[in-house]
Amino acid sequence: MNAIYWWLMLLMTLSSLAQASDAVLDRPPERTYDIVVESGYLNVGLYRDFPPYSYLENGEPAGVDVAIGQRIAEELGVEFRVHWITPDETLEDDLRNNVWKGHYLAKRRIADVMLRVPYDRRFAYMRDSTGEVVNDQVVMFGPYQQEHWQIAHDAEALDAVRTMAVFQYHPIGVEIDTLPDTYLSSAFGGSLRDSTQHFRNVERAFDAMLEGRVHAVMSTRAEIDHQLARHADRPFRSATNGFPGLVKQSWDVGMAVKHTHRELGHVIEAIVDRMVREGEIADIFARHGLRYSVPAYYDGILEMDEET
Amino acid sequence: MTYRSISTRFTLGTLAMAVSLGAQAVTDQDILNDHATVDDVVTYGMGLQGQRYSSLDQLNADNVQSLQPVWAFSFGSEKMRGQESQPMIKDGVMYVTASYSRAYAIDARTGEEIWQYDARLPDGIMPCCDVVNRGGALYDDLFIFGTLDAKLVALNKDTGKVVWVKQVADYQEGYSITAAPIIVNGKLITGVSGGEFGIVGKVEAYDPRTGDLLWTRPTVEGHMGYVYQDGEAVENGISGGEAGLTWPGDMWETGGAATWLGGTYDPDTDTLFFGTGNPAPWNSHLRPGDNLFSSSRLAIDPNDGSIKWHFQTTPNDGWDYDGVNELISFDYEQNGELVRAAATADRNGFFYVLDRTDGSFIRGFPFVDEITWAEGLDENGRPIYTEGGRPGDPAATEEDKGEPVLARPAFLGGKNWMPMAYNQTTGLFYVPSNEWSMDIWNEPVSYKRGAAYLGAGFTIKPANEEFIGVLRAIDPSTGEEVWRHENRAPLWGGVMTTAGNLVFTGTPEGYLKAFDARTGEELYRFNTGSGVVGTPITWEMDGEQYVSVASGWGGAVPLWGGEVAKVVKDFNQGGMLWTFKLPSENGAQ
Numbered sequence A: 001m002n003a004i005y006w007w008l009m010l011l012m013t014l015s016s017l018a019q020a021s022d023a024v025l026d027r028p029p030e031r032t033y034d035i036v037v038e039s040g041y042l043n044v045g046l047y048r049d050f051p052p053y054s055y056l057e058n059g060e061p062a063g064v065d066v067a068i069g070q071r072i073a074e075e076l077g078v079e080f081r082v083h084w085i086t087p088d089e090t091l092e093d094d095l096r097n098n099v100w101k102g103h104y105l106a107k108r109r110i111a112d113v114m115l116r117v118p119y120d121r122r123f124a125y126m127r128d129s130t131g132e133v134v135n136d137q138v139v140m141f142g143p144y145q146q147e148h149w150q151i152a153h154d155a156e157a158l159d160a161v162r163t164m165a166v167f168q169y170h171p172i173g174v175e176i177d178t179l180p181d182t183y184l185s186s187a188f189g190g191s192l193r194d195s196t197q198h199f200r201n202v203e204r205a206f207d208a209m210l211e212g213r214v215h216a217v218m219s220t221r222a223e224i225d226h227q228l229a230r231h232a233d234r235p236f237r238s239a240t241n242g243f244p245g246l247v248k249q250s251w252d253v254g255m256a257v258k259h260t261h262r263e264l265g266h267v268i269e270a271i272v273d274r275m276v277r278e279g280e281i282a283d284i285f286a287r288h289g290l291r292y293s294v295p296a297y298y299d300g301i302l303e304m305d306e307e308t
Numbered sequence B: 001m002t003y004r005s006i007s008t009r010f011t012l013g014t015l016a017m018a019v020s021l022g023a024q025a026v027t028d029q030d031i032l033n034d035h036a037t038v039d040d041v042v043t044y045g046m047g048l049q050g051q052r053y054s055s056l057d058q059l060n061a062d063n064v065q066s067l068q069p070v071w072a073f074s075f076g077s078e079k080m081r082g083q084e085s086q087p088m089i090k091d092g093v094m095y096v097t098a099s100y101s102r103a104y105a106i107d108a109r110t111g112e113e114i115w116q117y118d119a120r121l122p123d124g125i126m127p128c129c130d131v132v133n134r135g136g137a138l139y140d141d142l143f144i145f146g147t148l149d150a151k152l153v154a155l156n157k158d159t160g161k162v163v164w165v166k167q168v169a170d171y172q173e174g175y176s177i178t179a180a181p182i183i184v185n186g187k188l189i190t191g192v193s194g195g196e197f198g199i200v201g202k203v204e205a206y207d208p209r210t211g212d213l214l215w216t217r218p219t220v221e222g223h224m225g226y227v228y229q230d231g232e233a234v235e236n237g238i239s240g241g242e243a244g245l246t247w248p249g250d251m252w253e254t255g256g257a258a259t260w261l262g263g264t265y266d267p268d269t270d271t272l273f274f275g276t277g278n279p280a281p282w283n284s285h286l287r288p289g290d291n292l293f294s295s296s297r298l299a300i301d302p303n304d305g306s307i308k309w310h311f312q313t314t315p316n317d318g319w320d321y322d323g324v325n326e327l328i329s330f331d332y333e334q335n336g337e338l339v340r341a342a343a344t345a346d347r348n349g350f351f352y353v354l355d356r357t358d359g360s361f362i363r364g365f366p367f368v369d370e371i372t373w374a375e376g377l378d379e380n381g382r383p384i385y386t387e388g389g390r391p392g393d394p395a396a397t398e399e400d401k402g403e404p405v406l407a408r409p410a411f412l413g414g415k416n417w418m419p420m421a422y423n424q425t426t427g428l429f430y431v432p433s434n435e436w437s438m439d440i441w442n443e444p445v446s447y448k449r450g451a452a453y454l455g456a457g458f459t460i461k462p463a464n465e466e467f468i469g470v471l472r473a474i475d476p477s478t479g480e481e482v483w484r485h486e487n488r489a490p491l492w493g494g495v496m497t498t499a500g501n502l503v504f505t506g507t508p509e510g511y512l513k514a515f516d517a518r519t520g521e522e523l524y525r526f527n528t529g530s531g532v533v534g535t536p537i538t539w540e541m542d543g544e545q546y547v548s549v550a551s552g553w554g555g556a557v558p559l560w561g562g563e564v565a566k567v568v569k570d571f572n573q574g575g576m577l578w579t580f581k582l583p584s585e586n587g588a589q
Helices: A003-025 A033-039 A064-076 A091-100 A164-168 A179-186 A202-210 A221-230 A259-277 A280-287 A301-307 B014-022 B028-032 B562-568
Strands: A041-047 A055-057 A060-062 A079-085 A113-119 A138-154 A172-175 A196-199 A216-220 A236-238 A250-258 B068-074 B088-090 B093-098 B102-107 B113-118 B137-139 B142-146 B151-156 B162-167 B182-184 B187-190 B202-206 B213-218 B224-229 B232-238 B263-266 B271-275 B296-300 B307-312 B328-334 B337-345 B350-355 B361-366 B374-377 B383-385 B405-407 B421-423 B428-434 B436-448 B451-462 B469-474 B481-487 B495-498 B502-506 B511-516 B522-527 B537-541 B544-551 B576-581
Touching: A033 A041, A033 A259, A041 A064, A064 A079, A064 A113, A064 A259, A064 A280, A079 A091, A091 A113, A091 A138, A091 A250, A091 B436, A113 A138, A113 A259, A138 A202, A138 A221, A138 A259, A138 A280, A172 A179, A172 A202, A179 A196, A179 A216, A179 B451, A196 A202, A202 A216, A202 A221, A216 A221, A221 A236, A250 A259, A259 A280, B028 B182, B088 B537, B093 B544, B093 B576, B102 B142, B113 B151, B137 B182, B182 B263, B263 B328, B337 B428, B361 B374, B421 B495, B428 B495, B428 B502, B451 B562, B469 B502, B495 B537, B502 B544, B511 B544
Parallel strands: A041 A079, A041 A113, A172 A196, A172 A216
Antiparallel strands: A055 A060, A113 A250, A138 A216, A138 A236, A138 A250, B068 B576, B088 B093, B093 B102, B102 B113, B137 B142, B142 B151, B151 B162, B182 B187, B187 B202, B202 B213, B213 B224, B224 B232, B263 B271, B271 B296, B296 B307, B328 B337, B337 B350, B350 B361, B374 B383, B405 B436, B421 B428, B428 B469, B436 B451, B469 B481, B495 B502, B502 B511, B511 B522, B537 B544, B544 B576
């Protein structure tokens, strides 16, 4: 027997010991880039039941984030596996439960990379009152879309939405405990509060619009576009109004990995960056019937690319 | 979802046989008399009124120094954290729940396990507030408790076999159960827990033998209550009369007010008392109005779930003061008259004494050292809000962090879930409380499920360098703090008191402690190896007085960061049940 054989045996033993001890210690497995490639699969963290981003259609994962996750796995040469995320109260919670620590009821259930993570340097470097960086256990990277707020309206009940003032007179639906909920319940001295109706999700808000119980729905542009496409037979329209006083009008969306898995993040970042630049992400959105905006992160960068 | 006990075991030793042969059914009479009988504990609260008072005095201030452990029992597996349960005792068998929705029967003489039941929790379940369970109910030959996925499970108390399982609410909508159900006149009464996902609180009665729903009472104004007759739902009046009286728009539909701490019962007035949690959404500026019946005490008719009266401690709650705290019935004499009173120590820092026959306010006073959000209470017990004491209006939030408001107590409360006790001999309440404050602001740099969000930023801070926890003896007739015992870490365990002039409680540092009920002098401490956040009990067996308490650090405190985390970060996990008595030669003196 040669030394290399024994060296390999030792390595295999050590690595299986490491995996076994993760199980014994009930901690998430360390899946670095090499281990992901060697294992032959990638756990992609995606929000559960969240059309048009990630959801089940006829029992199969579907949506733009699913399509992006599949392309990442394909480029890495590994199998695409979905790690469904049940959203908690905030993004910090989701990152803790799904990217670095694991939820206290399922500590070993973890994603290798999570999608639909807003890309915001202020959030990434936010410190708590003791001066500690709040999200220091994850790396947020790779913005691939800019998301916006959007209103859809029933043109039969409300012919146009030029300003938010119409919602003093027309009922509007929102998903409960979202920024549109807070905005409609607090802006303009609370004058839209009584017109605001709350639903568990955007789909139910559109159901209410079908029944005439609300005349408009406010949510993210992609969710609105998706519902408009589903209800193409109805006179539902995308509104053109602005949102005065709304604290955040648009934001970039990217990805996150555990901070000890930066190499995996760098490889995925390069894949997704190419998909943004070559228009592949835009194609995925178009294929799903959704408008697409390049992340603000690329402002100036893409124009410079074209000039050079 | 199927449930099964994954490790039901039978101990076939002769002692266990003797135990099961001696096991009797638990009757309504046993439950109604629980406060007066010393040889069993068949209710959560050591009596339905929840006084947690025992007339036993064999163990007393003169001999408690000799108290020694007789056995310890491990809850097993890696699921150690968060043991907030109160054990129960019947015919020499201890029944206790543990975190992660587990239940056990244990031989109370030896600590040997008779059976164990592990609820099979669904994958991806996300209970809001740790994995705790606070206890169960005994009735007939059943042991009944609630699970993290919002089910009631009835087990045969002698075998641990499942008799029935009933879904109380949908965990996917954000519901859970962590509190102990109670039995009142043959009905099983439970509340529900829930996070910030737009749930509506409720109190429900079930047939304990079958799990059939008998009545349901939503705790938010505008929702219809029902009584079930032969499986048919019959309308029994809208909570609060009609929708929209104290809520704007449709917010009553998702108003919160979870009944997550369970309730107590007063046989004198035949009334259930349930506390209700904070209203939703979190920011009070979005929902001008009192937002009934959030942060209230509700008096409910156990026969059909009708609301008899309510008392709201924090109208338009803007601090997460979540007024679920237990309302404990007690009697006292004033000017020769018997007063049928009830007392509660609220998360908001005020102690309230109410007339339990009609809910009218008798008196109220702060039980913590300082309250910033209110200047006091008016003649009806309604808070007089401090100007500028309310967290900011989101409409005023700019791109930068909103103006922070300092509020004291912090949202974890002057007193949280942990039950206080009332001693009939001293006439004092023993209140496990905490001294902390919070900075709170609107946080525009926040995100939720992939979208921009306006969250609340907050940091919770100890009010003093030396201590956070304070065990207080409070005279309910004067508001006087008779004594106090300070503890470095926040107190998170329940209290029990006895006619032996003793007060028992545990600390996160791991100690079970006993105090002189009149002076507050610490008379005894035993280190259980992990933080004590459970509630002790005492009972008599074979002529000797026993004390039991669960140990296992966890609950809400370690889930929050900030300055408080520095005090508790080195506490080790553990999941044990400890039982104590005096050495036999000291007993029965």
